[in-house]
Amino acid sequence: xxxxxxxxxxxxxxxxxxxxxxxxxxxxxNAHSESYRPMQVEFESQLESFRxxxxxxxxKSIAPNITYGAPELGGTNxxxxxxxxxxxxxxxxxxxxxxxxxxxxxxxxxxxxxxx
Numbered sequence: 001x002x003x004x005x006x007x008x009x010x011x012x013x014x015x016x017x018x019x020x021x022x023x024x025x026x027x028x029x030n031a032h033s034e035s036y037r038p039m040q041v042e043f044e045s046q047l048e049s050f051r052x053x054x055x056x057x058x059x060k061s062i063a064p065n066i067t068y069g070a071p072e073l074g075g076t077n078x079x080x081x082x083x084x085x086x087x088x089x090x091x092x093x094x095x096x097x098x099x100x101x102x103x104x105x106x107x108x109x110x111x112x113x114x115x116x
Contacts, residue, residue, distance in 0.1 A: 010096055
C-alpha cells in the first residue's frame with residue numbers, strides 16, 4: 001500500500017477527531033455526574049510536528065493525548081460548551097472526509113487515464 005504524507009496525516013487526524021468525538025460525547029453524557037472529570041483530546045501538535053519533519057515510521061501512529069479535568073472548560077463540564085465543541089469536531093471530520101473523497105476521485109481518474 002502506498003502511504004503518502006497526506007494520506008497518513010488525514011488518517012491520523014480522522015483517528016484523533018474520532019477519539020475527541022467519543023470524549024466530548026462522554027462529557028455530555030456525564031454532565032451531571034458529581035465525580036466525573038471532563039476529558040479533552042489533543043493531537044494537533046503531533047500532526048504539526050509530523051508535517052514539519054515529514055518523517056513517519058511505518059507501523060507507528062500518532063497517539064492523541066487525553067487530559068482529564070479539561071482546563072479549557074474551566075475544569076467543569078458545561079453541556080453548552082461541549083455541544084459547540086462537538087459540532088466543531090463534526091465539521092472538521094466531515095471536511096476531512098470530503099477532501100479525501102475528492103483526492104481519491106482524482107486519483108481514480110488518473111488511473112483510468114481520464115476515461116469515465
